[in-house]
Amino acid sequence: MQQAKDDAARKAIASEAATARAAIADETIARLADDYEQGAVLDFFFADQLREIQASGFDIANFFGDMVNQLDPAREGKRIGEVAATRARAIAARKAHPRYSVWLIDPSAEGRESANxxxxxxxxxxxxxxxxxxxxxxxxxxxxxxxxxxxxxxxxxxxxxxxxxxxxxxxxxxxxxxxxxxxxxxxxxxxxxxxxxxxxxxxxxxxxxxxxxxxxxxxxxxxxxxxxxxxxxxxxxxxxxxxxxxxxxxxxxxxxx
Structure with a gap:
C-alpha cells in the first residue's frame, strides 16, 4: 500500500513537471510571437538556430555566416500561423491564472494558496x-x-x-x-x-x-x-x-x- 502511494506521488510529480515544461514552452513561443508582431520578424529563426548551436556547445561566431545563409524569408512569413495554436494556449493560460508567473514555475501553488x-x-x-x-x-x-x-x-x-x-x-x-x-x-x-x-x-x-x-x-x-x-x-x-x-x-x- 505504501509503495502504491509512493508510485502515485511520483506519477503526480512527474505529471506536474511535464505540465510546467509544456506551459513554459508555450509561453516562450507566445513571447516570440508577440515580439514578431512588434517587428522582430526573425526572432523565431534565430531562436531555432541558437537553440541548436547552444546544444552543441560550439562558439556562435563560427556559425553565424552559415546561419544567415539558411534564412528562408517565405518560411519566416508563415511563423505566426504555425504557432497560432501554441500561442492561443499560452494566452488562455495567462487569463486562467492570476499569478501566471508563479504558476509557470509551480503549477500546484494555486491549489495550495486556495487551500490556505x-x-x-x-x-x-x-x-x-x-x-x-x-x-x-x-x-x-x-x-x-x-x-x-x-x-x-x-x-x-x-x-x-x-x-x-x-x-x-x-x-x-x-x-x-x-x-x-x-x-x-x-x-x-x-x-x-x-x-x-x-x-x-x-x-x-x-x-x-x-x-x-x-x-x-x-x-x-x-x-x-x-x-x-x-x-x-x-x-x-x-x-x-x-x-x-x-x-x-x-x-x-x-x-x-
Whole structure:
C-alpha cells in the first residue's frame, strides 16, 4: 500500500513537471510571437538556430555566416500561423491564472494558496465568533475555543494574541487578587508567544502585543519592563494608530515626574 502511494506521488510529480515544461514552452513561443508582431520578424529563426548551436556547445561566431545563409524569408512569413495554436494556449493560460508567473514555475501553488485562503477564512470566522463570546464575558468558553483552535492552527499568532486578550479581560473582571495575577501572567505569556509567532511582515500584531504587554506590566507595577514593551511598540511605528497612541501614552505616564 505504501509503495502504491509512493508510485502515485511520483506519477503526480512527474505529471506536474511535464505540465510546467509544456506551459513554459508555450509561453516562450507566445513571447516570440508577440515580439514578431512588434517587428522582430526573425526572432523565431534565430531562436531555432541558437537553440541548436547552444546544444552543441560550439562558439556562435563560427556559425553565424552559415546561419544567415539558411534564412528562408517565405518560411519566416508563415511563423505566426504555425504557432497560432501554441500561442492561443499560452494566452488562455495567462487569463486562467492570476499569478501566471508563479504558476509557470509551480503549477500546484494555486491549489495550495486556495487551500490556505480557505483555512484563513475559517479561522477569521471562528475568531469573530469568539469575539462575541468575549463581549458577553464568556471568558472560559472563549479560552476553551481558542485552545481547541490551536490544535488545528499550531503557533498561529492571532490565536495566541486572542488567548492573551481573553486572559487579560478575564483578569479585569476578577476580584480575587491572586487569581487576577495568575490570569495577567497568563496573558503576558500568550502575548509573548504571539510576538514570537508573528511573521516579520505582521507589524500590526507585534505592535498590539507589545502595547498590551506594556499595559499589563504597568498594572502589575513592573514599570521598567512595561516601559521596554511600550518602547518596543513605539519603535514599530503607527501601523495601528490606536495601539501606537496607547503605547505613547503608557510611556508618558511611566516617565513623567
Amino acid at each position: 485562503e480557505a483555512r484563513v477564512s475559517a479561522l477569521l470566522k471562528k475568531l469573530g465568533e469568539i469575539e462575541k463570546l468575549l463581549q458577553v464575558r464568556h471568558y472560559d468558553e472563549a479560552e476553551n475555543e481558542l485552545k481547541a483552535l490551536l490544535q488545528d492552527y499550531p503557533g498561529e499568532a492571532r490565536l495566541l494574541f486572542a488567548l492573551g486578550q481573553t486572559a487579560s479581560l478575564w483578569a479585569r473582571d476578577t476580584t480575587d487578587d491572586d487569581l487576577q495575577t495568575q490570569r495577567l501572567n497568563r496573558a503576558l505569556a500568550n502575548y509573548r508567544l504571539a510576538v514570537a509567532a508573528a511573521s516579520p511582515e505582521d507589524a500590526v500584531m507585534r505592535l498590539r502585543a507589545h502595547e498590551a504587554m506594556g499595559r499589563v506590566l504597568a498594572f502589575l507595577g513592573r514599570n521598567e519592563e512595561a516601559l521596554k514593551e511600550f518602547e518596543a511598540a513605539i519603535g514599530i511605528g503607527p501601523v495601528d494608530k490606536t495601539a501606537y497612541n496607547n503605547a505613547l501614552e503608557g510611556k508618558r505616564k511611566l516617565t513623567q515626574p
